[in-house]
Amino acid sequence: MAPSNRSIAEADFRSDTGTTPTPLMMAAMQRASHGDDVYGEDPDTNALQERVAKMCGKPAGLFMVSGTMGNQVCLRTHLHQPPHSILCDFRAHVYAFEAGGLATLSQAMVTPVHPANKLHMTVEDVRANLILGTDIHTAPTKVISLENTLGGTxxxxxxxxxxxxxxxxxxxxxxxxxxxIWNASAETGVPLSEYGQYFDSMSLCLSKGIGAPVGTVIVGETDFIKKAEWFRKQVGGGIRQAGLLAAAADAGLNEVFPARLKETHDTTKKLAKDFEAMGLTFQLPVHTNFIFLDLFKAKIIPEVLIAEGKKLGINVTGARIAIHHQTSPEAIEKLKLAVQNSIAISRDYQGSRSSAGTMQYGMYEKVVDEE
Ligand SMILES: Cc1ncc(COP(=O)(O)O)c(C=O)c1O
Structure with a gap:
């Protein structure tokens, strides 16, 4: 029998996007309004937009299909006439993981900044990398784009x-x-509106820790959101009966934010302690729902961990471990076992690797076959 959606989610450590709709979300979808959101006529979508905007202390919000669309539309709306550039952390999703959207949609240059403290950008990092003035050789900084949380920090x-x-x-x-930002707020207790006062635009995903199947809301001033609606339409983001999606996202917010989200952080920190007891270290501090294992230091071959996870019925991508509100305690035990097994197998493999001098998945299979 195929596993239920719930059981897929509870053993999926690849991302918090692995969350699946809960019974409360499904019930909310059944009750959802059926207006046409391209005409702005859907009550549930309008209510969700207003709700998230209000939480962030902004006058207006707009429902988006995805976080990528939310970010790219916001940045496109801020940018008017090239040459112009965006300053962000070199790991920022808007720059590194949105299919080059800043170049194609906004004709923007990017100044990717490597934080001196190796954790987050500081005002000193930003000041040192701003492009100001009227030198015609440059593409002046028009937007500073921050990400919170970034890598869970x-x-x-x-x-x-x-x-x-x-x-x-x-x-x-x-x-x-x-x-x-939901995770940052749930962990620190800082309300979204306090974060909001420092930004002209914010993009908040509902399909990650909050657990909705689809959705992001962008927020900002009314004129900004009006203009963003044009760009959303341009990239095909106008949804007709959006109420079904908005209702699910709204139910997810009621269900998960902030208490259940905070619980996922506590679970993650407990797991991090267990990993430390196994001798593992991390690439980043564990603040919220992500652990980035230092696989290199632990001499774990990522493909080995993925394969060992699969054998136990859990999904892992390698170094990044994501915890969400549907992660089950049983799956966490299996993950710890998969990591333990990977340490042992990879150690055997290291011997073979040093003689071969390469590190390929195919060779790992050979070592296992020989056992
Ligand atoms: C920090 C961050 N921003 C934006 C996105 C984009 O979200 P989506 O996958 O909905 O496009 C992601 C996706 O994982 C993300 O991690």
């Missing part, structure tokens, strides 16, 4: 405030990729 609000102050001084817009 929380950017301190004090740092955001300083960066925002600097941006204001030079007439630079501030955007937040807040795909997981």
């Amino acid at each position: 929380i950017m301190p609000i004090e740092e955001i405030a300083k960066i925002s102050e600097l941006a204001k001084r030079f007439g630079i817009k501030m955007h937040l990729d807040g795909a997981r």
Whole structure:
């Protein structure tokens, strides 16, 4: 028998996007309004947009199909006439993982910044990388785009405030990729509106930790959102009976934010402690719902971990472990076993690797076959 959606979600450590609709979400979808959102006539979509905007202290919001669309439409709306550039962390989703959208949709250059503290950008990093002035050789910075959480780590609000102050001084817009700002807020207790005061636009995903099947809401000033609606239409993001999706996302918010989300962080931190007891270290501190294992230091071959996970019926991508509100305790035990097995197998493999001098999955299979 095929596994139910729920059981797929509970053993999926690849991302918090692995969450599946809950019975409360399904019930909300059945009751959803059926208006046409391209005409702005759907009550449930309008209510969700208003709800998220209000939470962020903004006058207007707009429902988007995805986080990528939310970010790209926001940045396109801020940018008017090239040459122009966006300053962001070199790991930022808007730059590294949105299929080059900034180049094609916004004709923008990017200044990717490597934080000096190796954790998050500071105002000093930003100041050192801003492109200002009238030198015709340059593409001036028009937007600073921050991401919170990034790799599960929380950017301190004090740092955001300083960066925002600097941006204001030079007439630079501030955007937040807040795909997981819910996690930052649930963990720190800082309300979304406090984060919101420092940004001209925010994009908040509902299809990750919140668990909705689809959806992101962008928020900002009314004129900004009006203009963003044009760009959403341009990229095919106008949805007709959007109420079905909005209702599910709204139910997800009721169900998960903030208490259940905070619980996922506690589960993640407990798991991190168990990993440490196994001698593992991490690439980043564990603030919320992600653990980035240092597989290199532990001498674990990522493909081995993926394969060992599969044998036990869990889904892992390698170094990144994501916990969400549907992750089951049984799956966590299986994950720990998969990691333990991978340490043992990879150790055997290291011997063979040093003689071969390469590191290929095919060779791992050979070692296992020989056992
Ligand atoms: C930080 C961040 N921003 C934006 C996105 C894009 O979201 P989507 O997959 O809905 O396009 C993701 C996706 O994982 C993300 O991690």
